[in-house]
Amino acid sequence: MPVIEVDNLSKIFGKRSKEALSLLDEGLSKDEILKKTGCTVGVNRAKFQVEAGEVFVIMGLSGSGKSTLVRLLNRLINPTAGDVYVHDDNLSTMNKEELRRVRREKMSMVFQKFGLFPFRTVLENTVFGMEVQGMDKEEREKKATEALELVGLGSFIHQYPSQLSGGMQQRVGLARALANDPEILLMDEAFSALDPLIRKDMQDELMDLQEKMQKTIIFITHDLDEALRIGDRIALMKDGSIVQIGTPEEILMNPANDYVEKFVEDVDRSKVLTAENIMLRPETVDFDKHGPRVALERMREQGLSSIYVIDRTRQLKGYVNANDVLEARNNQITSLKEIIRDDMPTVEKETPIQEIFDVIHDSPVPVAVTEEGKLRGIIIKGTLIAALANVNGNGVEDNA
Amino acid sequence: MLDFIPSLPIASWVDDAVKWVTNTFEFFFDPVKDNFGWLLDISAEYLSMIPPVIVILLVAVLAFFMSGKKLGLAVFSIIGLLFIENQELWSELMYTFTLVLYSSLLAVVIGIPVGILMSKSNTAESIIRPILDFMQTMPAFVYLIPAVAFFGIGMVPGVFASFIFATPPVVRFTNLGIRQVSTELVEASDAFGATGQQKLFKVELPMAKPTIMAGVNQTIMLSLSMVVIASMIGASGLGRDVLSALQRAEAGAGFVAGFAIVILAIIIDRLTQNFNKSNQ
Structure with a gap:
């Protein structure tokens, strides 16, 4: 028993839609119908079950x-x-x-550009569906809070959408859609x-x-x-x-x-074949703010032997490795600028992955993926190989 | 070449129409003239009875808090209003303020619903838009004549004429503000099952509010710009001083009264703009 069943569903935009519809049944193409009637076929006899x-x-x-x-x-x-x-x-x-x-x-809906009301807080946005149904305030806020906790925004309920990042805003959109179950x-x-x-x-x-x-x-x-x-x-x-x-x-x-x-x-x-699609989130330190101690702490936390250094606008400045940092700390050096290295391999985010092979194979550090000089991600050997295996596994010819 | 078409007697038709409206709706115009006229007079009288010092202080305090606790507007208000008091134009100021207050109120109370109607229906928009153009571009003097026929002379036809001239911006801005609400927000409100009314009050009006407030601001400014013209049909206030200075070629007196209008305009404009900002 399907939940949704769509049968022969058509949408034609334009004034002469009835005429266009009968032409559609006669099997004319979208272009021919546009030429004959000036109508645009939006959806042509869709049929499916979910x-x-x-x-x-x-x-x-x-x-x-x-x-x-x-x-x-x-x-x-x-x-x-x-x-x-x-x-x-x-x-x-x-x-x-x-x-x-x-x-x-x-049914409820989640929108591409989030569709959040900018003058309402996260909580007020999330209760919207239940508010228009006339559910009482206490109950709808309880449900909305649960939904927000579900998407990991429990502590942001009194913020406004403009104060959140894109990802967080869409979580609000998701919570709003889920709140009423x-x-x-x-x-x-x-x-x-x-x-x-x-x-x-x-x-x-x-x-x-x-x-x-x-x-x-x-x-x-x-x-x-x-x-x-x-x-x-x-x-x-x-x-x-x-x-x-x-x-x-x-x-x-x-x-x-x-x-x-x-x-x-x-x-x-x-x-599949560009750097952007296989890159991982980079661990970084900001040399305007952070010194050797922060760098060391981050590397220890993540189990890394080196870490990328950026400035406050995310411009890639180089990397530091654990030995240098340790030494710097012991010598009471407070700025990373003195030990920074810049012999790392760098690729643009549009770079095809076969070109990444040339730079990654003898590099001591992960490949940095940049966009206009800003660090966007990193690529390690493992992900590169996994990505290639995936291409082959999908049955698509590997021309890399 | 076009002589075969006789000159159409449009002017006399309009005369007849105005006469007919005046006579037929006398039962409506007369009580409006009496009651509304009384309300305007009494409001201006009461305002004039408040000691200027208190009014000046109240305006200064209001200006201070509305402009986000900045001193500029408050200081300007104090100096400007003291100047008007010093030039013995205080009670004229109160009459002008009353005229502006009531005509703007009327314009907003009628204009916003009309703007909403216009935004909801393309038919309504195509009918109302030319009427608004007409109201804004027809020289103001022209509708002073029927205004006098309907309401006699005094403050009431002044408010009427200001209302005609000042309503279009708030209607247009309301229409624009609601139509500008992004499709996605309108879809979101529909997709969650909001009724038309819920959509209007919970989504469209809050989104359109800054635009509507800009329209309200324009409406107030336009009704203020009508005070001199309204004084030609007997409305009291600063406009009358400008007019009599004009008639007697007294440049100095004209400048003083005109300057008082400018001061009032700046204070009202900045206050209403701040009202808009503080509510965003």
């Missing part, structure tokens, strides 16, 4: 209709034709009152606005939460890596149509047509 507790990823490039499709599911956009069933209720035929009840009780979670490119390292953290965290909560999640993304990481099943969209639905394995192994094949190849190659 089971309870499933993470269903809808993936496509921009303009493929994925954001329109997710908005048809809670009728932020009204469909031109077709049906959306949540259990046995047909959303397409509901009146405003019934629709509002479904939105309040059954809805059955269905719609996530529209929820992690796309975050930088790569934070994005991975958030994906992991979502998976951890999902293990506990077993929600039915519809997740929209344009990022194949993300889709492969979190999706139980993936639907690939092109020009408003769903071209293939399958498990990550099926999509990679048996692309349904040339489009999927190309998509999988292109995205995979470009994603």
